[in-house]
Amino acid sequence: MLRINGEEHEAAGMLLSDYLQEAGYSAQRIAVERNEAIVPKAEYGSVRLEDGDVIEIVSFVGGG
């Protein structure tokens, strides 16, 4: 079990990039925080989600 944006998920073992694609996120419009650190975009394809991970995906919207 791991938590993504406050909800429990059975995604352990998945590549972060696969989870993001499945959940419909565009990698160019988000920031991913995993256990208190921001995951570099270049590592989305190599980071595997693990049991106990606490993840927050920030989806940016336009305006400034």
Place this chain on the structure above:
Amino acid sequence: MLPTREEMKSALELRHTKAVQDRLAEASVAVCGLGGLGSHIAVALARCGIGGLHLLDFDVVELSNLNRQQYGLAQLGRPKTEALKEELLSFWPYMEIRTDRVRLTEDNAVELLAGERYICEAFDTPEAKAMLTDCVLTRLPDAYLVGASGMAGFGNSNAIVTRRITERYYLCGDGVSGLQEGRGLMAPRVMLCAAHQANQVLELILKGAGIGLEGTEVGLTGQERV
């Protein structure tokens, strides 16, 4: 006649206390994007007597900016970096201002922002926000980032909040109100979000000097703290 630096410093100390002012005078903040968010962040920090600002934007002032940005008709067509610098120096002339008229990209952001401790992300597109967040938080290990997402429209002031994402990353806004047909950016809500960002930066600067939100160091009595 221009007041002296000492006269202006005294006036600020009277309002903010000497401990706060000494710390702010040493601090510098980078503001990335000088639109509705960035121009108001810069004004708020300059009003506080910040020591320095680093202003970055590639754009010029356009008529369509005036509904929410800190510029006037006389500045139409001028680079935002120059126009804003002039405005800031008109009320706080003893500030160091560095300007870079440039579009930040993943190739130049780290170099341009090297050495900055406090960085505000004040861009307009989601892609630019995500790019800067990635650059600062994965390649500038000593910097704090205060960003924004979700401030379009009007009303619902209390939905604009500041969230701590990590120890070095704070995000202001309501998180959801993006630009869409029939919902544009309007001055009050953009200013609310910009004020959240400026206020978070202040808190980080002052906390870093051991000046907390509680107690007498910041000169607040229980009554004033509402």
